[in-house]
Amino acid sequence: MPDAPGLELIAQDLNDVAGGSVLGTYHEHGQGCLIVDPEHVLDILRWLRDEPGQEYRFLSSLHGVDYLPAEPRFGVVYELLNMPRVERLRVRAALRDPGGDELPELDSCVSLFPTAEFHEREVYDFFGVVFRGHPDLRRILMPEDYVGWPQRRDFPMGGEPVIFTRDEPVMPRWYE
């Protein structure tokens, strides 16, 4: 893990490369995190992957978080790993909720890390975050015709009717 000053150095370098791209940093429980502007996320990931001295070439995991009621509401979290130095670095793209039926968008990183393909589909499936440039952005775990983004904090738990054919003769169309 980069220590707290090391994390600040990375943030400074990134702000030199792409101005204003790092919105904040935090370092807790021995793990560092860069909070970044979603418009620059591809530049930042490319810099962290290719820049000599950084070389976080392995993407361990990618997941979505809903920080409701905080704003920006959504986070897309990249867990990067430098294998030779055994260092992890977390990058979090802070996404605003555009409101209404519009979905938050950011660039897909499949071109940099092919492993992100399934991860990004999962984040899209559960949080409704659209990844621009993803080769095959469909739902992955929920049914294809599912409506709604189930892992958002304002999506209710339970209450989904289960359709059994045995109930049909007694109560026709009961599930409506």
Add this chain to the structure above:
Amino acid sequence: MSTHRSAPAHGGDILGETGEEVIGTSAVERTAAGEALGPEEELLTINFGPHHPATHGVLRLLVSLEGEVVRDLKPVVGYVHTGIEKNCEDKSYWKVIPFVERMDYLSYFFNMEAFVGCVERLLELEIPPRASYLRVLHMELNRIHSHLVWLGTSALDLGAMSMFFYCFRDRDKVLDLFEMSTGQRMHTRYFQVGGVFEDIPVGFAHNVRAFCAEMPSRLDQYEAILNRNEIFLERTRNVGVVSRERLLELGVTGPLLRAAGEPWDLRKVMPSHCYQDLDFKIPVGTVGDGYDRYRVRVQEMRESVRIIEQALDALPEGPWIADDRKVVLPPRDELSTSMEALIHHFKLVTEGFRVPPGEAYYAVESPRGELGCFVVADGSAKPARVHIRDPSFVNLQALRDQCVGGYVADMIQNLAMLDPILGGIDR
């Protein structure tokens, strides 16, 4: 005597090696060029699964075939999705443990460890040494159990029926050990935030030692069945080779990556608990074919036996759970004498413990690779987000690279050696 196949170049075509003359351009190129093909030349898209004994669960593969050669493959998952991550957000921390256990149903101790370890990082809670050794002991027993189920079912897929019975016989012995120490054969809920649920019973160490004494000779027998079995060698050697670089791009970890020659194991590089005090080796392969994957996993079982024996030898005396009354239940006998213990017990059982706001990612080396847990705490007694990075979910992306250009029969072998657990993929 048959000759073994030579290793195909990455992305190579199996038809190019059969010596048969390939006339003109391939059916894929001609279809892409818009040419109408005759009925005997067309690509055939078939549905493999979701209910098929060789999918190791409820996995569906859309496979495009040109004759017997796989030209494209798309995994379709989600048939056993049960919304565990969403459910975890509605449960207090100690009630989440049984949920995460049921994701990857063959490596429940690892799922527990990933979640519990992550919460311990958020709480900055140290666990006592005895708890750390007991956790390692159970995790390595779990690794043997998981690999035995893999070995039995994979060998069954390749026609070695008796392996299935032998492996399940030994797997049952591990489950008997779990039943003795935790009270449950599967989904034990043995790990707690702060340590383990209770100490091991008298006689458990003796039974584990008896198991460890027997297991290496059993593995010798299994290897005697498979290592020089002509059918097994024909089906696994030089099949499903993917380069190390490509596997790393695809995020593949665990035995699959080690079989391709990358000695990456979180137990060595980021040791948690007492792993750095134990002497064990990381088996690696050279070619990265199905046979190497098989050899790596069998060697891992031998190393796990060594780890278990060392952990038993070095098992320290002392408490098995941390002494933090804000997080850990007080001992039962204190409840009838101490008012304070009663209050703590009541608070912990009704509300659960609160975790200060923060985020943490904690990964363990499960039998299938890097099993990570990401927890966001918002200061309440329930996690705001629990995400499990399941190795099967990520490793499944390598299946296309392994299968395209090979025979459809090799797809079964590739899938078996990938060792996907659909409960973990779908969560």
